[in-house]
Amino acid sequence: MKIFLFILIYFSLQLSAIDLISLRGNAVQGGLAICELDSSVEKLFLDHKPVPISNTSAIIGFDRDEKLKHKLTIVLKNGEMYTSVFYIKKKDYSIQRIDNIEEQYVEQPHDQQLIERISSEASKLLKSKNKIYKNKNLYIEDFHFPLDSREITGYFGTQRILNGIHKKPHNGLDIAAPSGTEIIAMTTGVVKLTGDYFYNGRFVLLDHGSGLSSIYIHLSSISVEVGDYILAGGKIGEVGSTGRSSGNHLHWGVGWRQKRIDPEQITNMEDTFLKIIRE
Template sequence: MVVQQNEKWFAVVGLPLSFRNGEHELHVVDDAGRKQAQRFTVRPKEYGVQRIALQNKRMVNPTGDDLKRIDRDSSEIQRAFAKWRELGAPPLSFDLPVEGPISGVFGTRRFFNDQERQPHNGVDLAAPLGTPIRAPADAVVIGAGDYFFNGRTVFLDHGQGLISMYNHMNRIAVTLGETVTRGQRIGDVGMTGRVTGPHLHWGVSLNNVRVDPLLFVPEELLKNLAPTK
């Protein structure tokens, strides 16, 4: 994603959780074919552990039929994250889609019924069933469906490979291809898919790499956003 600030251009690049620590080099090529290399360092970071008990055993060890559905879901989700829409000025600042405490942070190692699964690739915001979910910035709806793990889900395209995802919804209030504005209601908090209670799983992808959504939220909005005990 390329943005302009104070008459200068900046490239914003997402790095996956699995990215190797140490020295790396980013190569940039402009429209004229000129190349430039930028070195950077990835430093170690410790992530917490979250242990979750689920009554529905299929949400931990899916059946054969479940796995077929999960494969179809994964393909559809990957297509949404791979979308690219040219946009001169994609948003660098998001509003919170739901007002509620954090019940799950980005990057935690997760164990379901003591079985380790993929690290948490989003932020969970706890809120009562039916709480409005609002678009954090202007966007286009590029996906809406009901998935095995994610439940009822909406994907918003904010431009230049910046995609946001909203899982476990009770109700979807937008349609495919619809243009939404910052603050518009896109659905309601629910507990569909793999959940233990009502909440919103909010994910953000930059150039098809899952990144922490809270990196896009201004500090003043995060001050009252304390994790649940």
């Protein structure tokens, strides 16, 4: 009888969680999750901060160094509130030391004109990203790896020490491929910014809505324009080695709001179970 009761309670809990929210993604540092919400849900909060809902979908993401304990709050249209406290997994990042790298790839520029150029490019990129964070629409469909090649030469999160100098952790995935290889959009989105910048070289920044962005840098050519609506898997450009790059490769970066997302996590999503408790 006790066992029967346990099973009954377990399944009724599970049923209410699935009824209100289902999650597909990875509860890990650098992970991203797609939430499908019941139509009775009015508001969603992650750690007490509102998460925009587009129809019945929403996105949540976790930074490279995100804290492990989180709280998801759901408020229904009838005012009922449900919460789920959950933990994400810690990710260990490797340290990459390269000692014989040519100075041109390491040193900070000293030329005043170049410094001004770099700073104006950085602020343009930041402005576009801030607009993406505010876009409440959501365009995502299925997710794609942007290249046919899977020859990964740089992982997300790696702490790089170049010629003894500590650099910022690597915030994307580097994939080697010959110049001219086709690059496709990781999912549906709108082209927010393109350019030919000192560090990025030729690049494309996509807005997938609800704060989700992706960037493709060091391209040899760009085949889209700002404002274009690109379907998941649509061509956006070709692999190259423009900007500060030491060989033909794609640097693929993903962000959710100000958080750095591991691109490898999003082509590898699983159903995640959340236990939800009525407040």
